[in-house]
Amino acid sequence: MTTTKDKTCAERIAQSYAGRIEDLNEILECEGDFSHCSDTPEALGEYGLGFDYVEHDEEEEKQDFWRFQISWGGPSEEFRIYTDGKEGPIQRIEFVFMDWFDGASKDVTNDQINKDWALKEFFETYFCFPM
Numbered sequence: 001m002t003t004t005k006d007k008t009c010a011e012r013i014a015q016s017y018a019g020r021i022e023d024l025n026e027i028l029e030c031e032g033d034f035s036h037c038s039d040t041p042e043a044l045g046e047y048g049l050g051f052d053y054v055e056h057d058e059e060e061e062k063q064d065f066w067r068f069q070i071s072w073g074g075p076s077e078e079f080r081i082y083t084d085g086k087e088g089p090i091q092r093i094e095f096v097f098m099d100w101f102d103g104a105s106k107d108v109t110n111d112q113i114n115k116d117w118a119l120k121e122f123f124e125t126y127f128c129f130p131m
Helices: 009-029 040-047 119-126
Strands: 050-054 065-071 076-083 090-098 103-107
Touching: 009 040, 009 076, 009 090, 009 103, 009 119, 040 119, 090 119
Parallel strands: none
Antiparallel strands: 050 065, 065 076, 076 090, 090 103
16 A cells, blocks of 8 residues: 555645645635635735745856745645746746655646636735736
8 A cells, every 4th residue: 555655746746736726715715714714815824834035046056936835844835936036027836845855846837726816816916926
């Protein structure tokens, strides 16, 4: 029998991402775990662990990004929002799933949360990115 511990992050990311999209839909609709919230910003305040800008030093050949961290430890989940500098419009969004010396990411830039909301539109609206 294969347990969650036996699977790699690449094998687990789809299920994890689907769960986070369900959560975002509940946040937008103020339903489920967020039914007591009066609006989406209040629900978001209860959901994420943090929203910060991750900068790499010039020697690292990685692009800086905004991080919406959902969980931390083992496993951890986050959305990485890549922009043209700190103030620029969204160029790409990745969902990242990490668990003890393993990790996987998935480009979700063009994904939908539900029939009314695109993921990119969600971040542009609630996290103050210019469109």
